[in-house]
Amino acid sequence: MDPVIVAGAGPVGLTLALALARHDVPVVLFDESADADENRLARTVVLRQDTAALLERLGCRAAARTAPWTGWRTMRRRQLVRQLPLAPGPLFDTRRGIGLPGARDGDDQDGGSPDDKAAAPLSPVHLPQHELTRALRGALAAIGDEDLVRIVTGTRVETLEQDDHGVSVRTRGAHATWWRGSHLVGCDGPRSTVRKALGVRFPGRTAVERHAVAVLRAELPWPGEALLHRSPPWRSIDAEVTARPLPRGLWRVDWLLPPGRDLVTPDALLVRVRDTLAGWCGDSALPYELLDTGVHTVHHRLARRWRVGRAFLAGDAAHLLGALGTQGLEEGLRDVGNLAWKLSLAWHHGASDTLLDSYQTERRGAVGARLRTADQALPQVRASGGWRAVRRSVLPGGERGHDALLTDGHLGGGPLGAPPVYGRSPLTPAAPPAGTVAVGTALGAPVADILVTAPDGSVVTLRERLGRELLVVLVAPGTGVWERRHWMRAGLMPRLAAAVSTLPMRTELLVAEEYPGAPAHTVLLVRPDGHLAAALSGVRPAELYACADALRGGARTRDEVPRDAEATARR
Numbered sequence: 001m002d003p004v005i006v007a008g009a010g011p012v013g014l015t016l017a018l019a020l021a022r023h024d025v026p027v028v029l030f031d032e033s034a035d036a037d038e039n040r041l042a043r044t045v046v047l048r049q050d051t052a053a054l055l056e057r058l059g060c061r062a063a064a065r066t067a068p069w070t071g072w073r074t075m076r077r078r079q080l081v082r083q084l085p086l087a088p089g090p091l092f093d094t095r096r097g098i099g100l101p102g103a104r105d106g107d108d109q110d111g112g113s114p115d116d117k118a119a120a121p122l123s124p125v126h127l128p129q130h131e132l133t134r135a136l137r138g139a140l141a142a143i144g145d146e147d148l149v150r151i152v153t154g155t156r157v158e159t160l161e162q163d164d165h166g167v168s169v170r171t172r173g174a175h176a177t178w179w180r181g182s183h184l185v186g187c188d189g190p191r192s193t194v195r196k197a198l199g200v201r202f203p204g205r206t207a208v209e210r211h212a213v214a215v216l217r218a219e220l221p222w223p224g225e226a227l228l229h230r231s232p233p234w235r236s237i238d239a240e241v242t243a244r245p246l247p248r249g250l251w252r253v254d255w256l257l258p259p260g261r262d263l264v265t266p267d268a269l270l271v272r273v274r275d276t277l278a279g280w281c282g283d284s285a286l287p288y289e290l291l292d293t294g295v296h297t298v299h300h301r302l303a304r305r306w307r308v309g310r311a312f313l314a315g316d317a318a319h320l321l322g323a324l325g326t327q328g329l330e331e332g333l334r335d336v337g338n339l340a341w342k343l344s345l346a347w348h349h350g351a352s353d354t355l356l357d358s359y360q361t362e363r364r365g366a367v368g369a370r371l372r373t374a375d376q377a378l379p380q381v382r383a384s385g386g387w388r389a390v391r392r393s394v395l396p397g398g399e400r401g402h403d404a405l406l407t408d409g410h411l412g413g414g415p416l417g418a419p420p421v422y423g424r425s426p427l428t429p430a431a432p433p434a435g436t437v438a439v440g441t442a443l444g445a446p447v448a449d450i451l452v453t454a455p456d457g458s459v460v461t462l463r464e465r466l467g468r469e470l471l472v473v474l475v476a477p478g479t480g481v482w483e484r485r486h487w488m489r490a491g492l493m494p495r496l497a498a499a500v501s502t503l504p505m506r507t508e509l510l511v512a513e514e515y516p517g518a519p520a521h522t523v524l525l526v527r528p529d530g531h532l533a534a535a536l537s538g539v540r541p542a543e544l545y546a547c548a549d550a551l552r553g554g555a556r557t558r559d560e561v562p563r564d565a566e567a568t569a570r571r
Contacts, residue, residue, distance in 0.1 A: 002166050003028045003150075004343060005181035007157045007194050011045070011129065012315030012332035013187035014136035017149055018058040019336055021140075022467060023344035027149050028179060030171065032156040032188070039130045041215040041292040044252050046244070047125040048412035049089050050419045050446055050530070051333040053463050055132075056091060059139040063091035065131050066247045068123035070224035072411060074403045077233050082403055086411075089122035090449070090461065121411050126244055126252075129329075157193045160184060162309045182347055184311040185339070187332075190299070192317035198308045204301030204371075208378065209323045210257040211296045212264045214273055217250055218288035221281060228406055234279035239382070241276055242410070250291065257295075264295050298322040300371055306360040314339060319367045323374045324381065325409025326416055331367050334420065338363050341467070341528035345505070345552060355553030358426045366420035373415040377405060421445040422531055427551050433543035435536045439524070440517030446530050452510040453479065462510070463530060469506040470533075470548060471526040472496070475518045479511050492521060492539050499541035503548040527551060 004020055006013050009031035017027045047055070047062060055062050068089070074082035143149055154174030161168045167184040171177060186194025195202060220227075220243065227243040240256040255272055257264065270290075278284040301320040306313045315332030322328050339359050345351050381402045408414030422444035441447055449463045452473060465471055474496055493511075500509050515524065518535065525534040525547050534547040 001347060002180045002182045004347065005167065005169055005179060005184045006030065007169075007184065007186050008188035008192075008315070008317070009033070009151065010187065010189065010315065011132055011136060011329055012336060013185075014133065014140060015055065015058065015060075015333055016185060016187060016314065016336045016340060017151075018060070018136065018139055018143075019054075019340035019467070020343060021143055021145075021149050022058060023340065023348075024148070025344050025347045026147060028181065029149065029151045030155045030157065030188075031151055031153045032173070033153070039128070040294070041128050041246070041250065042213045042252070042294040042296075043129045044126060044215075044244075044246065045129045045132055045329050046327050046410075047330055047333070048327075048417070048419070049091060049122050049124075051330045051337075052091050052125040053449075054333060054337050054467075055136075057464065057467050059142060060132075060135045062127060062132055062135060063125050065135065066125060066127040067224070067245070068092040069126070069226050069245055070123075071222070071226070072121075072407060073222060073225055073227045074407055075227065075229045075232075076403070077231050082407060084407070084411075085120045086123040087120040091125065092123065121413060124410075124412060126246060128246070157184075157186070157188065157197065160194070160197050160311065162311065167310050182310070183343060185343075186311065186313045186317045187315045189316045190301075190320055192313065194311065195303060195313055195317050198305070198311055198313075200308065200313065201304045202301050203304070204299065204320065205375070206299050207297050208300050208375075209298040211254040211298075212257055212269055212272060213255075213294045213296050214253050214269060214290060215246065215250055215292040216253065216273065216288050216290050217248075218277060218286065219249075219281075220251060220277075226410070227280075228403075228410065229280075230403070230406075232276070232279055234275050235272070238272070243280075254296070266293075269293055296322075300375060302364070302368055302371055306364050307356060312339060312359065318364070319371070321367070321371055321374065323378055324416055325406055325411075326370060326374055331370070334366070335359075335363050337529040352553035354426055358553070362420075362422045362425055365424075366422070369420075370416065374409075377402075377416075381405065419446045427527075427553065428533065429546060429550050433534065433536065433540070433546055435538065435540045435543055437519060437522055437535050437537045438517065439515060439522060439532075439535045441515075441532045441535075443532055443534070445532055447524070447526050447532050448516050450512050450515055452512045454510060455508065462512075462526070465508060465510065466526070466530045467528055469508055469528060470503065470551065471508050471510055471524075471528075472500050472503075472544070473510045473512050473515070473524040473526060475512050475515045475520060475522040475524070477513055477520050479513065495539045495541075496523065499539055499544055502541070503545060504554065505548055505552055507548070525551075 003026035005028050006017050007030045009029055017029045020027050052062055069086050071086050072084045140149055152175050155171045156173055157169055158172045159170045167181050169179045186192050188194055224245055229241045232241055237258055238255050242254045244252050246252055277286045299320045303313055303318045306318050314335040342355055409416035449461050451459055452462050453459055500507050521538050523536045527533050533551055536543055
């Protein structure tokens with residue numbers, strides 16, 4: 001079968017190539033650039049724990065190239081209004097399990113109680129984008145199989161044609177010719193040639209926000225902590241300044257610019273740097289080293305369609321966002337996590353339109369909701385009587401609510417930052433199957449990263465097993481003290497193992513001592529991208545089969561389940 005063609009070798013395209021290769025799907029990756037990636041310190045990426053964990057599973061250790069933030073501060077004028085300790089999370093500290101970021105009421109006091117610290121949000125991963133790209137290229141090179149991944153440099157898509165069996169792509173550049181692929185994924189950025197060739201519209205808003213950016217080396221009063229400073233008292237035109245730590249003692253500082261298209265001159269930026277450092281440190285002569293500068297313009301756009309036949313859009317080719325702390329690249333990596341396992345099924349076994357269409361339904365729906373939230377909040381968070389003063393909002397909570405919303409956006413919580421929930425996915429049965437139980441994770445949400453016992457008896461985190469196949473997890477308190485040869489033959493395990501062996505997708509059976517909110521003997525069905533597909537009470541072969549079949553786009557009813565699924569499970 002022909003390989004999958006990935007157009008664009010930025011972080012999203014590189015990650016998709018890695019993910020498909022992990023599924024043993026051959027890839028041809030078009031890399032428009034013929035030169036080494038530009039080293040720009042002022043262009044950085046912020047990854048939450050779920051997207052950084054995706055990269056980790058693919059062999060790209062982004063967290064190893066940076067250090068965790070130790071805290072988050074929010075200031076308004078001269079007042080500290082919110083301070084949160086941040087936990088490193090498992091990517092920085094293997095002693096701690098993964099949890100979803102999210103601040104609790106009462107966590108905004110200096111210091112905080114032990115309970116506050118236990119519930120601390122997890123630090124994001126913050127590093128220059130060129131370092132992430134370099135790590136991804138290194139992970140691809142480590143595969144060492146040109147039959148599995150072929151990178152074609154100096155090449156971009158010019159036009160394409162589709163039929164029932166694949167996609168033909170005409171390229172221009174160093175390797176101008178026709179290429180044949182089973183599917184095509186356009187990861188070729190905001191000006192995507194693939195999107196234009198498909199005739200897909202890309203409506204939205206231009207220049208929603210603009211930020212002046214500087215990367216500098218300096219000693220700030222809160223080493224390791226990130227800062228959001230609203231209405232700083234030393235500048236009459238700056239409504240907001242953020243400072244985020246980078247490796248090697250560097251800081252990225254962003255100034256929200258007033259509306260308009262006025263140029264940011266070098267002299268004006270230097271004045272901002274000096275005034276800001278003097279305001280924070282109380283020293284107008286504080287030494288610093290300015291390493292890079294830039295102006296970051298935020299656009300909000302959403303492609304009308306993300307799938308046209310055998311062609312798909314992902315990353316900046318499908319969406320642009322970035323206001324109020326939202327992260328466009330992170331959403332692109334979530335596109336990859338959602339699409340890769342579906343394309344793998346299509347390549348190896350064939351796939352229904354239901355399965356392939358679910359990529360657009362789930363991901364476009366999630367990004368669209370994020371954009372709507374940001375667009376609705378922007379006029380009120382940025383509203384002013386004059387640019388500098390932030391007036392009280394009609395939203396509950398006023399200024400305090402705005403501070404919390406922005407903090408969530410930057411740290412990966414709430415409607416602006418939390419991982420998406422695919423609650424109305426076409427890959428779930430129309431009605432909850434019999435025996436469905438409520439657990440601490442909503443259906444369609446990312447699972448908690450608990451410890452599980454794998455078939456070989458090793459104890460690993462649940463996220464380590466994601467990516468390649470379905471996971472079935474039995475919650476069985478007490479099994480941790482047994483040897484595997486005992487609990488595999490005890491209790492529900494023989495019937496569950498028999499039921500799992502009949503499922504229509506490759507599935508791995510795991511056991512956990514506990515899962516948040518789950519009663520004993522709950523059976524969890526987890527998608528390859530880590531979202532919860534079902535939670536059932538006990539061993540229910542027919543319902544388990546129906547849920548697994550729905551995940552591959554079959555959505556069979558109970559009467560259509562092969563009779564041997566029930567019969568085998570009873571034996």
